[in-house]
Amino acid sequence: MGFVTATGRACINFLTATGRLVIFAGVAVSHIVRPPFYSRLVVRQIIEIGFYSLPVVGLTAIFTGMVLALQSYTGFARFNAESAVATVVVLSITRELAPVLAGLMIAGRIGAAMAAEIGTMRVTEQIDALSTLSTNPYKYLVAPRLVAGVVMLPCCVLVADIIGVFGGYLVSVYKLGFNANMYIKNTVQFLEFIDVFSGLVKAAVFGFLISLMGCYHGYYSKGGAQGVGSATTNAVVSASVLILGCNYLITEAFFSR
Amino acid sequence: MTKVPKKIVIRELKNSFGSKQVLSGLNLDVFEGESLVIIGASGTGKSVLMKNIVGILRPNSGSIKIDGEECVNVTNNVREKISRKLGMLFQGAALFDSLRLWENVAFGLISLKISGREEARLKAIDHLKKVGLSETDADRYPSEISAGAQKRVGLARAIATNPEILFFDEPTTGIDPIMGEIVDGLIVSSVRSLGATALTITHDMDSARRIGDRIAMLYGGKIVWIGKTEEIDSSRDGFIQQFINGQVDGPMAGLITENSSV
Ligand SMILES: Nc1ncnc2c1ncn2[C@@H]1O[C@H](COP(=O)(O)OP(=O)(O)OP(=O)(O)O)[C@@H](O)[C@H]1O
Ligand SMILES: [Mg+2]
Numbered sequence: 001m002g003f004v005t006a007t008g009r010a011c012i013n014f015l016t017a018t019g020r021l022v023i024f025a026g027v028a029v030s031h032i033v034r035p036p037f038y039s040r041l042v043v044r045q046i047i048e049i050g051f052y053s054l055p056v057v058g059l060t061a062i063f064t065g066m067v068l069a070l071q072s073y074t075g076f077a078r079f080n081a082e083s084a085v086a087t088v089v090v091l092s093i094t095r096e097l098a099p100v101l102a103g104l105m106i107a108g109r110i111g112a113a114m115a116a117e118i119g120t121m122r123v124t125e126q127i128d129a130l131s132t133l134s135t136n137p138y139k140y141l142v143a144p145r146l147v148a149g150v151v152m153l154p155c156c157v158l159v160a161d162i163i164g165v166f167g168g169y170l171v172s173v174y175k176l177g178f179n180a181n182m183y184i185k186n187t188v189q190f191l192e193f194i195d196v197f198s199g200l201v202k203a204a205v206f207g208f209l210i211s212l213m214g215c216y217h218g219y220y221s222k223g224g225a226q227g228v229g230s231a232t233t234n235a236v237v238s239a240s241v242l243i244l245g246c247n248y249l250i251t252e253a254f255f256s257r
Numbered sequence: 258m259t260k261v262p263k264k265i266v267i268r269e270l271k272n273s274f275g276s277k278q279v280l281s282g283l284n285l286d287v288f289e290g291e292s293l294v295i296i297g298a299s300g301t302g303k304s305v306l307m308k309n310i311v312g313i314l315r316p317n318s319g320s321i322k323i324d325g326e327e328c329v330n331v332t333n334n335v336r337e338k339i340s341r342k343l344g345m346l347f348q349g350a351a352l353f354d355s356l357r358l359w360e361n362v363a364f365g366l367i368s369l370k371i372s373g374r375e376e377a378r379l380k381a382i383d384h385l386k387k388v389g390l391s392e393t394d395a396d397r398y399p400s401e402i403s404a405g406a407q408k409r410v411g412l413a414r415a416i417a418t419n420p421e422i423l424f425f426d427e428p429t430t431g432i433d434p435i436m437g438e439i440v441d442g443l444i445v446s447s448v449r450s451l452g453a454t455a456l457t458i459t460h461d462m463d464s465a466r467r468i469g470d471r472i473a474m475l476y477g478g479k480i481v482w483i484g485k486t487e488e489i490d491s492s493r494d495g496f497i498q499q500f501i502n503g504q505v506d507g508p509m510a511g512l513i514t515e516n517s518s519v
Binding site: 117120121124125126128129130131132133134135136 | 308311312313333337340341343344345347349351352353354355364365368369414418
């Protein structure tokens, strides 16, 4: 009996939370398209998400590209396929690794920051104060972050694509002794538009999810510092899991024939 | 005296958190242009009452009318229209910590498009001066000033847009007596010269006497006493006697044990 009750309660809680999240997302998106627009806040978030994330995204990308070249070289050497290294690097980076790793890094950086900031505003009644000053918190706090996330993640991933491929180039040319021109030629030769494009679509979705999770958990946080702390954790964990799940779904939508 | 219209009418207002009933069928009328002070022991739900009126909390049942218009369970558009008439000082000031002090005070002016940014800044500095802060303070952030000063900035923010109804949650708590008197004066002048209606929560009976036209006492989720400020000292009501004299024994004696067991 206890087991049934517990299971039922868990299911109901899950459905309630999902419903609340969907409504939250719907309301927030509806505020993106309705005036007034807070362009000043969007710009601030764009700088926060895009510009300040570049170092961490760049470092992630360059090491990933480097290790990818090294790994595929040593692996492919077993069946004399070393020439495929350039192609493997560029396809893995653009399709998968740049969007997923950049997404996860930015989830840790931005999702946490958003949840902490909005959560603190909630527990110190700043969100209540917004509504007494005729300002809709969805429009003022959530919408600019969603817009900035959707716009800036693809930009970051594009940068990560370039840096990642460059990392592979560095290792291949300076360590593994590839010919530089050949490597570049191989990189470009088999690369298709859809490889990069699918990665950018993923990035836009991940950007939405990161901002949504940060805002949602912050918005509903309660109970002082501890509540803000768990909101931050939940924002990062849920954004990361959603990123990995959606990554599979988007990949399937693009490439399974 | 001609009949003064009612600005706020509250009927059978109930609000509970989980099993804890905070407001249990509260009735209250606030007349236009009056200054009503709400007193009551800590934790009796004064702040909850105020948040219900301004629409931050939703009551479980009951009705709140502002200018005859129902504000419980209404659409967001109606809610937004009503909230334009209101200004509130929060118990914890609730300043936006990412914004400078003048931006805090100017927030309503800008969001309601009453002024442009530059003009709003000048008006904000004016208001800051009224509550005893200087022009150089205007560019500082809330975390850089004392709690008492934050409270005064919160007050400036609440009155900056000249709202029709003002809500002050403990405006003088944490403020020294001299500044407290200035704050009281500011509340009185907002009501007298601007014709606003004001609701003030306070624990300070001196301040209550200075700013209140009428005083209401909240206990057990209801208004247990309401009357003119002059009448409060002659009132023989047990609750009032106990509260203004700060006695432990009296009709509210149960409260002390009830709270300490929580
Ligand atoms: N968000 C909330 N969740 C749960 N309980 C709450 C919440 N807000 C208030 N309460 C409960 O409502 C009661 C009244 O709180 P309220 O803040 O209105 O007291 P108050 O009269 O303003 O006291 P004080 O003079 O100390 O400010 C408290 O006992 C508290 O337990
Ligand atoms: Mg209170």
